[in-house]
Amino acid sequence: MPSAFTILFILIILVAILTWIIPAGEYATTKAGNVIAGTYRSRSSSPQGLWDIFEAPINGMIGTKTTDGAIPVSLYILVIGGVLGVVNRTNTFADGIGSAAKKYKGREKYLIPFLMTLFALGGTVFGMGEETIAFVPIVIPIMMSVGYDTITAISITLIGSQIGCMGSTVNPFATGVASDTIHISLGQGILPRVVFLVLALIIGIIYVMRYAAKVKGKPDQSLVYERYEKDLKEFVASNDVEVTELTKRQKWVLFAFIMTFVVMIVGLVPWSTLNPKWTFFEDFLKWLNSMPFIGSFVGRDMVPFGTWGFVEITTLIFFASLVIKAIYQMKEADFIDAFMGGVRDFVEVAMIVAIARGIQVIMNNGYISATILHAGEVGLHGLSSSVFIILTYIFYIPMSFLIPSSSGLAVSTMGIIGPIGRFSGVPGSTVVTAYQIASGLVNLVTPTSAIVMGSLALGHVSIVTWFKYIWKLLLIFIIFTCAFLAFCTIFNFQ
Numbered sequence: 314m315p316s317a318f319t320i321l322f323i324l325i326i327l328v329a330i331l332t333w334i335i336p337a338g339e340y341a342t343t344k345a346g347n348v349i350a351g352t353y354r355s356r357s358s359s360p361q362g363l364w365d366i367f368e369a370p371i372n373g374m375i376g377t378k379t380t381d382g383a384i385p386v387s388l389y390i391l392v393i394g395g396v397l398g399v400v401n402r403t404n405t406f407a408d409g410i411g412s413a414a415k416k417y418k419g420r421e422k423y424l425i426p427f428l429m430t431l432f433a434l435g436g437t438v439f440g441m442g443e444e445t446i447a448f449v450p451i452v453i454p455i456m457m458s459v460g461y462d463t464i465t466a467i468s469i470t471l472i473g474s475q476i477g478c479m480g481s482t483v484n485p486f487a488t489g490v491a492s493d494t495i496h497i498s499l500g501q502g503i504l505p506r507v508v509f510l511v512l513a514l515i516i517g518i519i520y521v522m523r524y525a526a527k528v529k530g531k532p533d534q535s536l537v538y539e540r541y542e543k544d545l546k547e548f549v550a551s552n553d554v555e556v557t558e559l560t561k562r563q564k565w566v567l568f569a570f571i572m573t574f575v576v577m578i579v580g581l582v583p584w585s586t587l588n589p590k591w592t593f594f595e596d597f598l599k600w601l602n603s604m605p606f607i608g609s610f611v612g613r614d615m616v617p618f619g620t621w622g623f624v625e626i627t628t629l630i631f632f633a634s635l636v637i638k639a640i641y642q643m644k645e646a647d648f649i650d651a652f653m654g655g656v657r658d659f660v661e662v663a664m665i666v667a668i669a670r671g672i673q674v675i676m677n678n679g680y681i682s683a684t685i686l687h688a689g690e691v692g693l694h695g696l697s698s699s700v701f702i703i704l705t706y707i708f709y710i711p712m713s714f715l716i717p718s719s720s721g722l723a724v725s726t727m728g729i730i731g732p733i734g735r736f737s738g739v740p741g742s743t744v745v746t747a748y749q750i751a752s753g754l755v756n757l758v759t760p761t762s763a764i765v766m767g768s769l770a771l772g773h774v775s776i777v778t779w780f781k782y783i784w785k786l787l788l789i790f791i792i793f794t795c796a797f798l799a800f801c802t803i804f805n806f807q
Contacts, residue, residue: 317718321668324725325369328672329361332679339683353687361679373670373724379677383670383724385623386493387663389485390720391656392627393439396634398655399648400570403641405563410448412558425465425525426518428452429473433514436477437506438574440486440719442756445470446767453772454548460529462537463544463772464782468521471768472757472786476517478719479753479790480510483577483626487749490666491723493623494673495731495741500581500619502742505806509750509797516793520786536782540773565640573633577626584619594618662720669724682729689733699799701737702747705730706798709751710791714759719752740807743798750794757783 337359341352361369376382400406410428432448435441448470456466481488482503492499527534532541559567584591594617602608616625638648676682708730709722716722727748734744759765760776769779800806 317665317716317721318668320716321665321672321718321721321725322370325366325668325671325675328675328681329366329369329679332358332675332681333360335679335681335684337680337684338687339680340686353683356680359678359680361675365675365678369671369674370668371671372674373672374667377674377678380670380674381493381496383663383667385627386485386490387666389489389623389627389630390659390663390666392630392634393485394655394657394659394662395652396570396573396630396637396655397439398651398653398658399634399637399643400566401655402643402647402651403563403566403637405559405566405570407448407451408559408563409567410451422522422525422529424455425469425522428469429476429518429521430514432470432473433477433480433510436474436753437480437482437484437510438477438577440478440481440484441474442478442764445474445764446771449768449771450548453544456525457544457548460532461525462528462532462535462541463548463774464536464779465521465525465528467768467772467774467779468524471764472517472521472783473514474764475753475756476513477510477753478756479750480506480513481749481753482506482510483574483581484749486662487719487723487752488745489623490720491727491745491748492742494670494724494727495745497741497745498581498583498622499626500578500583500621502740502746502807503578503582505743505797505801506746506749509746509794512797513790513793516789517786520789524782536778537772537774544773562641566637569633569636569640573629577621577629580618580621580625580629582619662718665718665721666724669718669721672725673728676728685729686732686736689729689736696737698738698802701734702739702743702798702802703795705734705739705744706747706751706794709748710755713752713755719749719756722752723748739802742807743801746801747794747798750798754787754790754794758787 336355337357338353338355341349343349372380372382374383374387376384410431432441432445435445449467452469453463453466456469457463478484478487483489483499488506489499492501532538535541537544584594598615598617601611634648634652637643643651673682676685709726712722712726713719716725727745730748731741731744734741756764758776758780765779766776769776
């Protein structure tokens with residue numbers, strides 16, 4: 314498979330060709346930039362040429378008159394990478410997993426739901442993916458030493474983290490990018506996503522624990538039985554992983570990291586839209602700004618919780634990195650090196666967002682977005698919201714195989730699917746939820762995913778064996794998701 318960059322640039326070329334074929338048109342829009350149904354009209358064509366194609370990724374980053382730039386969300390992704398680099402430098406995550414394993418010694422079956430929940434939290438708040446690969450060599454010896462197999466260990470990290478991505482709450486690479494593309498707050502739809510996360514995690518934990526119970530004490534029931542003795546010798550007999558308890562500083566680092574995302578979620582939840590309307594944060598900030606000295610000292614440009622956007626949450630994440638530096642008493646040189654190392658790890662994702670947005674630039678500058686939307690408006694006339702959202706979810710499953718980057722997939726498709734959803738009475742936040750669930754589901758099995766192939770390689774498990782193990786869980790998730798999305802649209806749960 315070609316890389317995400319190549320796939321997205323090919324799509325830019327194909328869309329540019331379409332601007333020479335598809336008639337141009339436009340909709341009247343609201344002040345927020347949302348299209349108004351029934352206002353479509355034709356206009357003069359504006360075909361996109363060779364220079365426009367190469368300029369599209371640049372305009373995708375800085376923005377144009379017709380398309381918002383990707384700089385805010387790309388910068389957020391880079392700063393997230395920086396703070397993760399700082400936290401990883403403290404070894405808090407690795408030592409925390411090892412410490413938990415030691416604590417649950419003799420009660421390892423309870424370690425399965427505990428660790429899966431931890432990895433799911435990582436997935437839901439910061440899109441934990443490739444980072445889980447590092448934990449596979451830690452979890453495998455623990456699981457095998459008590460009678461489980463490598464598939465059980467891989468399930469804990471891979472299924473746990475991707476369930477978190479399916480039920481993303483503030484994951485910047487899925488929920489953040491998709492919400493920004495259709496101009497809605499990252500906090501919209503957060504409640505149904507939390508409900509989905511909890512229910513999907515329960516399903517996943519039960520599935521893994523049932524398999525683990527079948528394998529325990531009966532190695533011949535394992536799907537990797539032919540390697541069982543070899544795996545015992547490799548992962549258990551020669552296991553020299555030193556388990557280190559979390560230090561006091563590491564515990565405070567972990568607390569600060571968790572509280573950062575708690576504050577972020579509080580800042581993103583649209584409190585003033587709740588019923589009854591809750592204006593506590595707005596009233597408190599007005600009172601604070603009225604104070605003669607304190608208001609100016611804290612900063613009069615602050616906005617209340619419930620109205621936060623990428624500027625505010627990026628500021629919060631950057632501030633958190635400095636707090637963690639102070640807690641761990643990290644030297645300036647070490648902090649800069651760790652922060653910039655984390656930024657470098659996420660440059661690729663930030664650039665994918667810009668290139669993917671280049672597709673939207675070509676469509677908008679060629680004035681074919683409105684024509685495609687109009688075709689959807691006409692074609693979906695009379696289609697119920699529950700049917701539309703299920704079809705959207707099904708659409709995103711193969712698309713997630715085609716474009717394995719969740720950020721690239723969101724930017725390249727959400728600009729069309731989101732507005733079409735409004736024609737069927739489906740809010741943008743529910744469309745985002747359908748997209749991210751499909752993306753997380755595919756990341757459990759796609760051979761184009763570094764998370765899947767890297768984890769399986771470390772455990773000596775073939776992709777065919779993994780699919781034989783997980784296909785029932787995939788089917789359960791698909792059925793459950795369709796029912797959940799239908800419920801959200803029927804009962805307006807958003």
